[in-house]
Amino acid sequence: MVTPTEWLALMEAMSRGFAGHSLVSFYHLSRALLVKTETLFDHFDLAFREFFTGLEVPPEIFEELWQWLGKETLKREIDADALKDLPQYDWETVKKMFEERLKEQKEEHHGGNRWIGTGGTSPFGHGGNHPGGLRVGGESGGGMAVKIAAERRFKGYRRDVTLDVRQIKVALKKLRHLRRTGTRLELDVDETVDKACKNAGEIELIFNPEHKNDVKVLLLMDAGGSMYPYAKLVDRLFSAANSVNHFAEFNHYYFHNSIYDYLRPEIDGRERIPTAHILKELNPDHKVILVGDASMAPFELFMENGIIDYYDSNETAGIVWFERIAKHFRRTVWLNPMPQRYWRHPTISAIGQVFPMFHLSLEGLDEAIKKLTAF
Amino acid sequence: MKKQPQPIDEKIMKDFTRYSGTSDYIVSKDLQNDVNVSIALGRPLLIKGEPGTGKTLLAQSVAQGLGQDLLTWNIKSTTKAQDGLYIYDTVQRLNDSRFGGNDVSNIENYIKLGKLGEAFARDTQAVVLIDEIDKADIEFPNDLLAELDEMKFYIPETKKTITAKQRPAIIITSNSEKELPDAFLRRCVFHYIEFPDQELMAKIVRVHFPDLEKKMIKEAMAAFYQLRELDGLRKKPSTSELIDWLKALLAAGHNGKVDLQKDLPFLGALLKNENDYEIAAKQRQAFQKRSSLASFRR
Numbered sequence: 001m002v003t004p005t006e007w008l009a010l011m012e013a014m015s016r017g018f019a020g021h022s023l024v025s026f027y028h029l030s031r032a033l034l035v036k037t038e039t040l041f042d043h044f045d046l047a048f049r050e051f052f053t054g055l056e057v058p059p060e061i062f063e064e065l066w067q068w069l070g071k072e073t074l075k076r077e078i079d080a081d082a083l084k085d086l087p088q089y090d091w092e093t094v095k096k097m098f099e100e101r102l103k104e105q106k107e108e109h110h111g112g113n114r115w116i117g118t119g120g121t122s123p124f125g126h127g128g129n130h131p132g133g134l135r136v137g138g139e140s141g142g143g144m145a146v147k148i149a150a151e152r153r154f155k156g157y158r159r160d161v162t163l164d165v166r167q168i169k170v171a172l173k174k175l176r177h178l179r180r181t182g183t184r185l186e187l188d189v190d191e192t193v194d195k196a197c198k199n200a201g202e203i204e205l206i207f208n209p210e211h212k213n214d215v216k217v218l219l220l221m222d223a224g225g226s227m228y229p230y231a232k233l234v235d236r237l238f239s240a241a242n243s244v245n246h247f248a249e250f251n252h253y254y255f256h257n258s259i260y261d262y263l264r265p266e267i268d269g270r271e272r273i274p275t276a277h278i279l280k281e282l283n284p285d286h287k288v289i290l291v292g293d294a295s296m297a298p299f300e301l302f303m304e305n306g307i308i309d310y311y312d313s314n315e316t317a318g319i320v321w322f323e324r325i326a327k328h329f330r331r332t333v334w335l336n337p338m339p340q341r342y343w344r345h346p347t348i349s350a351i352g353q354v355f356p357m358f359h360l361s362l363e364g365l366d367e368a369i370k371k372l373t374a375f
Numbered sequence: 376m377k378k379q380p381q382p383i384d385e386k387i388m389k390d391f392t393r394y395s396g397t398s399d400y401i402v403s404k405d406l407q408n409d410v411n412v413s414i415a416l417g418r419p420l421l422i423k424g425e426p427g428t429g430k431t432l433l434a435q436s437v438a439q440g441l442g443q444d445l446l447t448w449n450i451k452s453t454t455k456a457q458d459g460l461y462i463y464d465t466v467q468r469l470n471d472s473r474f475g476g477n478d479v480s481n482i483e484n485y486i487k488l489g490k491l492g493e494a495f496a497r498d499t500q501a502v503v504l505i506d507e508i509d510k511a512d513i514e515f516p517n518d519l520l521a522e523l524d525e526m527k528f529y530i531p532e533t534k535k536t537i538t539a540k541q542r543p544a545i546i547i548t549s550n551s552e553k554e555l556p557d558a559f560l561r562r563c564v565f566h567y568i569e570f571p572d573q574e575l576m577a578k579i580v581r582v583h584f585p586d587l588e589k590k591m592i593k594e595a596m597a598a599f600y601q602l603r604e605l606d607g608l609r610k611k612p613s614t615s616e617l618i619d620w621l622k623a624l625l626a627a628g629h630n631g632k633v634d635l636q637k638d639l640p641f642l643g644a645l646l647k648n649e650n651d652y653e654i655a656a657k658q659r660q661a662f663q664k665r666s667s668l669a670s671f672r673r
Contacts, residue, residue: 005561011415018412028405029412036560038567085500170552197465202512239609239650 002034008162010035023052035083065274087260161163168240171365175215175287175372185209216249216328221269222292224257224308233360234291241289251282257296258318259325260307275321279328288325288332292362295338301347316329322354333368335360356358377555400429400436404568410437413564414492419505419523419545421560424568427613430548434504435569437546444497446543448490450492451509458492459505460528461537482532491519492537495526500541509552516559537549548607571614573600578587583618584625595621598639602646607653612645620644 010033013019019026028356035044041368105355185207192206201289219241221234241250253263253273262272297307301318334355336348343352351357396402402410410433410503413420422430464485470480494501508516522528535549547563549555571579574595575582580592595617612620614627623641637644639659646652 003561007420011418015413016415018408018415025408028408032405032409032412032564034567036421036563036565041567112652173552194465375484 001086006034018149018289045318089116091285146338168362168365169244171362171369172241172244173246174369175217175244175364214285215247216282216288217251218282218286219250219252219265220259220290220325221252221267222257222287222290222294223254223256223264224292226257226293226295230293230360233337237291237360248284250280251286253278255292257292258301258306259306259321260312260314260318260320261316282329284328284330286329287371289331289368290325290332290334290355292334292336293338294334294336294348294357295342295345298346301350319350319354331372331374332356333358334369335364335368341356350353377586391504394437394441396544397436399582401431401575401582402433402436403575406433406568409564409566413546414544414577416564417542418525419563421548421555421565421603422548422568423544423565424520425553425570425611425613426550427615428570429526430613431504431506434502434506434546434548437543437544438502441500441502443499443544443650444501444505446490446494446501447507450508450515452510452512452576454511454515456515456522459519460522461489461492461530462487463532483535485512486533488537491543494529494543495537495539497543498540500543502544502546505545505547507550508513508547509549509555513556520558520562567664574642575614576614576617578618579614581622584621587621587625591624595624599645602639602655605651605658608651608654610651616645616647658659 006264010030013025013029017095019029024280029043031041064259099285161218187208188206188208191208195204195206196202217263218344219238221238227234238252241247241252244250254267261275263275263278265271265273296308297306300308304317305313306317307314332355334351334357336343337360338348340359343357344347348357356368358368360372395407409419422433424430430518432445463482464487468479468482468485471477477484487528489501491505494503501645523545526542527536529536576596576599577592580596581668584592599612599617599620602608622639623644627640639655642655644654646655
């Protein structure tokens with residue numbers, strides 16, 4: 001959101017001539033003053049392109065003009081009213097006039113209103129101010145800036161699409177929750193020395209309740225076949241969570257499509273641990289993050305023995321296990337890498353009723369973490 | 376009646392184009408402009424960008440380019456906003472009162488100005504670098520709002536107000552470890568340093584190694600950008616790592632003699648993560664297999 005302060009700063013900068021006379025400078029100036037995070041640059045680019053498209057005049061480059069036009073543009077302020085009074089030409093006329101003018105003109109010319117050159121209000125040349133003139137090389141008033149915006153180089157920085165390990169780590173760090181707990185006191189040495197000095201040497205001991213980080217995290221990841229397209233993303237989430245060393249406890253298990261009687265500690269190992277055992281071992285304070293596309297055949301989720309593995313069976317339906325997990329732990333979220341528009345799928349919406357579901361993007365992750373840390 | 380066009384104040388325009396890079400720091404045109412806008416508007420310049428794109432070096436270059444002193448305030452997780460303004464050294468005062476020393480009744484002897492305070496108190500304009508502001512507590516930037524706006528602060532112990540004689544140019548860097556508060560962002564000019572393209576990078580390399588052979592630069596850059604393109608890297612190598620790598624290559628006497636397409640020595644200077652190392656090694660093996668097959672067919 002652009003605030004009045006920022007808008008006024010832009011107005012001040014413009015009135016002092018900082019945008020020069022080019023839309024390119026205006027593009028950079030307004031971006032620097034109005035948009036304060038690279039994640040919104042792409043939105044700015046889109047808006048900019050939308051607004052300024054159509055200003056560009058097809059560039060026609062004539063070799064012999066290049067040298068004339070290599071000159072610095074003359075700084076000359078031209079009033080908007082004056083611009084309106086200039087004769088308007090259509091494209092064909094401009095082209096014809098340009099060719100005629102080119103035949104007549106024998107020398108460089110800058111700043112006038114007739115000849116081909118830089119600055120001024122002649123419809124030919126560059127850096128000038130004729131609305132609807134013909135640009136020949138150099139920096140155009142409008143086109144370049146729109147081209148920069150149209151490149152959309154900041155697409156990759158949007159918050160709603162990208163996720164790299166560091167970004168996830170930063171997001172996960174918000175989970176850490178330093179709390180002064182219990183009645184055990186520790187001596188605050190810094191405060192004590194400070195207080196003693198202020199008291200002219202009279203020693204006064206300052207105690208604080210113990211500072212403790214007590215965040216415990218349980219990460220449950222779907223390693224089923226339909227998750228392959230997102231394997232890299234989930235791997236990044238895992239490596240980020242695993243390397244955040246602010247958690248008092250970090251546990252992770254894998255499942256296949258849905259959680260049944262057993263969970264796997266390794267993605268491709270054979271070892272299995274009873275889900276009931278994990279529920280018994282971990283206390284309800286664990287913050288649980290489930291990751292999966294939640295998409296499967298309905299019988300896999302709702303039926304006993306619905307498990308997809310041919311040699312396996314389950315006495316309890318997947319959905320019942322999910323409900324048990326949601327009931328046991330106080331804070332749970334589900335991160336779904338599938339775009340939100342697919343969430344009407346029956347198993348996704350069923351699981352979405354058990355766990356608060358968020359999209360596995362930086363934006364979604366932020367929301368999920370807010371949910372996990374809320375009181 | 377037509378309005379007379381207003382001439383642009385010559386002095387302002389001159390003021391505006393003050394900083395234009397230095398010989399050892401290549402700066403893009405829009406970054407130059409943003410530096411100058413921030414100085415002219417008296418607003419702090421907030422710099423973000425991939426690690427290793429020269430955020431901190433920019434401040435040095437600005438100070439050098441403007442011929443001013445640079446005051447660097449390195450932020451740590453324990454830094455408080457107050458530290459940048461002044462510190463009341465009560466421990467020294469207590470010590471002096473017990474064992475003699477300075478005049479204890481004059482508290483001013485024990486007020487030590489921080490980097491920002493020092494810049495305010497100076498007679499000449501200075502450049503203040505607040506480095507890695509995101510390391511500090513979330514509230515840190517907010518605690519500096521009034522001081523950065525009004526360029527003055529009050530010291531209750533001595534009942535004195537320190538007002539900036541010359542508004543310092545303030546450059547703030549952030550690695551986005553934490554979100555910065557909106558109220559703070561509103562007051563900044565923001566610039567995101569993009570990763571340099573090959574053309575700009577060639578210029579940067581030139582600045583660091585003026586005598587390097589053209590062929591070697593070309594090959595090293597090709598290898599470097601190829602490496603950055605690799606899928607799945609946890610930490611992409613940055614400009615400063617490229618420079619280190621070139622230094623290592625030169626120190627080992629590799630000036631133009633090694634075919635970097637085939638062999639990448641000192642990969643450890645570029646990749647700092649085991650996982651990334653493996654990815655690059657695999658890629659290289661695949662490449663070598665392909666090229667040896669090709670030569671076999673021939």
